[in-house]
Amino acid sequence: MNKMDLIAAVADATDLPKAKAAEVVDAVFGAIEGALKKKTEVRLVGFGSFATAARKATTGRNPRTGAELKIPASTSVRFKPGKGLKDAVN
Numbered sequence: 001m002n003k004m005d006l007i008a009a010v011a012d013a014t015d016l017p018k019a020k021a022a023e024v025v026d027a028v029f030g031a032i033e034g035a036l037k038k039k040t041e042v043r044l045v046g047f048g049s050f051a052t053a054a055r056k057a058t059t060g061r062n063p064r065t066g067a068e069l070k071i072p073a074s075t076s077v078r079f080k081p082g083k084g085l086k087d088a089v090n
Contacts (some may be wrong), residue, residue, distance in 0.1 A: 003025070006025055007021050007022045007025050008021075010024060010025055032050060035050075036050060036051075036052055036077055039052055044082070045082065045084075046082050046083070046084030046085065047081075047082050047084060047085050048079055048080055048081040048082045048085055049079070049080050049082070050077060050078070050079055051077070051078050051080070052075050052076070052077055052078070053075070053076050053077075053078050054073065054074075054075055055073060055074050055075070055076060056073055057070065057071060057072050057073040058071050059071065
């Protein structure tokens with residue numbers, strides 16, 4: 001499922017026009033993104049939680065040449081599914 005499929009599913013489930021459903025989906029994604037930028041965890045009970053995780057700088061190797069590389073520190077997003085989502089998928 002891609003974003004357009006999600007918008008169509010929301011529009012069908014809520015009897016909204018697709019343009020309005022697109023605004024709703026974009027607003028939800030924007031709210032999650034904004035919270036993660038502030039390093040705030042986003043918990044959606046029954047679905048899961050999004051949190052940021054810091055990665056330390058490290059050195060790696062180029063597999064082709066064997067030369068060492070410096071991999072800079074970065075922040076990534078982690079998702080942990082909730083019980084409701086796990087139960088629905090199993």
